[in-house]
Amino acid sequence: MQNDDRNSSARFMESLCGEYQAHNHIDPAFYERYNVKRGLRNADGTGVMAGVTQIGNVMGYYLQDGERVPAPGKLVYRGIDVEELINGFVSEGRFGYEETAYLLLFGALPTRQQLASFQQLLAEHRALPPMFTEDMILKAPSPDVMNKLARAVLALYSYDDDPDNMSLSNQLSQAIQLVARVPVIVAHAFAAKRHYYDNESLYLHRPQEGLGVAENFLYSVRHDNQFTAEEARLLDLCLVLHAEHGGGNNSAFTCRVLSSSGTDIYSAIAAAIGSLKGPRHGGANKKVMEMFGYIEQGVGDWKDDDEVRAYLGKLLKKEAGDRSGLIYGMGHAIYTLSDPRAVILKRFAKNLAQTKGMLDEFELFETVERLTPEVLRTVKGEQKVVCANVDLFSGLVYKMMGIPMELYTPLFAVARVVGWCAHRIEEVYQPGNRIIRPAYKAVAPMRPFVPLDQR
Structure with a gap:
């Protein structure tokens, strides 16, 4: 009897999913029509200005004639x-x-x-x-x-x-x-x-x-x-x-x-x-290490650029790894030429890798960092400048330290x-503190209420 109840509940949940999908489609064209800043980002990829702060600053490019020009990354704490x-x-x-x-x-x-x-x-x-x-x-x-x-x-x-x-x-x-x-x-x-x-x-x-x-x-x-x-x-x-x-x-x-x-x-x-x-945020360092687990198993010779390059292509085509189509640890919303956190951590990570006898693995990370921009251009036609972010090396450092x-x-x-x-x-x-409340454009058409017996 309990199995019948569970099967009935499962069927009903499946029907509810179908109900949701039937009534909750949003036309992607609406985002452009109403000039929606998806992800609170402008069309050029810069963030929508939502406030001012004295605490931290992240710099990875400068604007020239309305265009983003890549620059070495800088992270600033209180100036x-x-x-x-x-x-x-x-x-x-x-x-x-x-x-x-x-x-x-x-x-x-x-x-x-x-x-x-x-x-x-x-x-x-x-x-x-x-x-x-x-x-x-x-x-x-x-x-x-x-x-x-x-x-x-x-x-x-x-x-x-x-x-x-x-x-x-x-x-x-x-x-x-x-x-x-x-x-x-x-x-x-x-x-x-x-x-x-x-x-x-x-x-x-x-x-x-x-x-x-x-x-x-x-x-x-x-x-x-x-x-x-x-x-x-x-x-x-x-x-x-x-x-x-x-x-x-x-x-x-x-x-x-x-x-x-x-x-x-x-x-x-x-x-x-x-x-x-x-x-997509802090959990990315864990995803980096999971991804490298796939790479280390799927690539026979870690020092063969062609073999590593081919596997990275499979990751982007959703043919390997977690099938997300992502290369974790590469790219950042602001940093372009370099992520200063990755640059600093990489320097210390190399010394630790030599001490721990894990230099081959460290060099594989470097190879992925070096080849990913090229693979992105070849496989996805991606032209923007891409650098390693801090997640690429933080997980490796923790692994070398024996941290689970x-x-x-x-x-x-x-x-x-x-x-x-x-x-x-x-x-x-802050002066004039106000509750943060952005707007969402409502696109559902108006319709009359239908009595229960007429539905």
């Missing part, structure tokens, strides 16, 4: 070139994420004393509320860490004595707590996933005094708590490169849209996490939460 920022703390042998977080939240580089006080403040807020892990993570584990992270961040509202207080001091305090706690939530969510879904032992590690964000994360996700100084510094570099990317990227804009409504910070950050989870694929996108969230918080506070406190 400081990220490459200069990284060179500054790397040359002094320091970790940089906490310094970067301070810069993004408050708008200026910290003094030595301010940095020490800020690091101590983060350390004081790392511990999750009593029984939070037991009640909010272990009792409702998820096979996807990003899903669990979004739910856990939303749940923090219930543990906040004054969650809807919109004063600047409270918003900054909530932001600092989120920056401190998100890495711990990710580590515990991953431990729960391994235990309940992968049948492994459950290891929950408390954050350690004296360790920064990168060190504590490696300490927390490894059973034996062991990590090298090189691993911690490279992870710290990844966190800095992922901390912010302007107000127009999908997750930051999502955060600003929710913040403009006056909702609480937990709702806004949880929504941003949901956005980042998507394979399930943590690639959550690590992106660990880094980006400070950028989201900075955008949220800027949106709330």
